[in-house]
Amino acid sequence: MSKMEAYVETGMLVVGFLLIVAGCYCLIRTYHLLKIIIGVEVAMKAVTMFVILAGFINGKIALAQAFVITVIVIEVVVAVVAVGLAINLYRIYGNMDIRNLRKLKG
Amino acid sequence: MEAVIYICLGLLFICGVLAVMLRSLLKSAIALAGASAILAIIMYLLGSVWAGIFELSVCAGLVTVIFVSAISLSNTDKQDLAKLYEDAKRMSALPAILIICGVVLILIAAKTPFMLPAAVPAAETADNFREIFWNHRQVDIWGQVIVVLTGALTVVALFKERE
Numbered sequence A: 001m002s003k004m005e006a007y008v009e010t011g012m013l014v015v016g017f018l019l020i021v022a023g024c025y026c027l028i029r030t031y032h033l034l035k036i037i038i039g040v041e042v043a044m045k046a047v048t049m050f051v052i053l054a055g056f057i058n059g060k061i062a063l064a065q066a067f068v069i070t071v072i073v074i075e076v077v078v079a080v081v082a083v084g085l086a087i088n089l090y091r092i093y094g095n096m097d098i099r100n101l102r103k104l105k106g
Numbered sequence B: 001m002e003a004v005i006y007i008c009l010g011l012l013f014i015c016g017v018l019a020v021m022l023r024s025l026l027k028s029a030i031a032l033a034g035a036s037a038i039l040a041i042i043m044y045l046l047g048s049v050w051a052g053i054f055e056l057s058v059c060a061g062l063v064t065v066i067f068v069s070a071i072s073l074s075n076t077d078k079q080d081l082a083k084l085y086e087d088a089k090r091m092s093a094l095p096a097i098l099i100i101c102g103v104v105l106i107l108i109a110a111k112t113p114f115m116l117p118a119a120v121p122a123a124e125t126a127d128n129f130r131e132i133f134w135n136h137r138q139v140d141i142w143g144q145v146i147v148v149l150t151g152a153l154t155v156v157a158l159f160k161e162r163e
Helices: A003-029 A033-058 A061-093 A098-103 B002-021 B025-045 B049-073 B078-085 B087-111 B126-136 B138-158
Strands: none
Touching (some): A003 A033, A003 B002, A033 A061, A033 B002, A033 B025, A033 B049, A061 B049, A061 B126, A061 B138, B002 B025, B002 B087, B126 B138
């Protein structure tokens, strides 16, 4: 492996880790449900990149692609359900503040 | 190729941080779509073409449409939103945290003798991908079908008309 290639892989690890930090910080610090979903999506991008990087290093890129497609499907379903929840929250309370979820019955 | 990946990594980082930090939800959604598109380019450069196509069409396309629809359905005044969440204040520490984490990670990478293993050349073709996806990982496909059905049923339940 050339030194340049190793630097690229290390760079991908660093950027991916920083994106996970940014996504987690967004999860912790904001109350807006749509913004929270965006934070989750940003962290998921980093995870997807890590899976592809692992497949690239191991030479098993086809297996990595199969996993990534599964991750993408789950990511989309999570986003759709959370957006549906956010719209319902907006219809009932007039905003998308997750603190309103505490008032749910049940 | 390395230079292109470096540029894409930089753009991915910028788009990801902008998606988290921008106060306007619409701009955040567009930044997220940009991050997805750039990730698709990185995937293509690393040889995972099918995953790149999925990322570009589903994450950069479908998810952005869903976000924009949700934003257009909830037309709260921008100033009210800013007052309610104070996101600008809340997210102001993020750049400092990212700089500190980045410096620490680069120092760790430079100081430790840790090296990633050499990349093995992939001897896999599109046929191999089909074989793995449809035959070896069949359980994943059934799982995906169940997840999609669950999502669809949840959305139907969420949007049910109230009497």
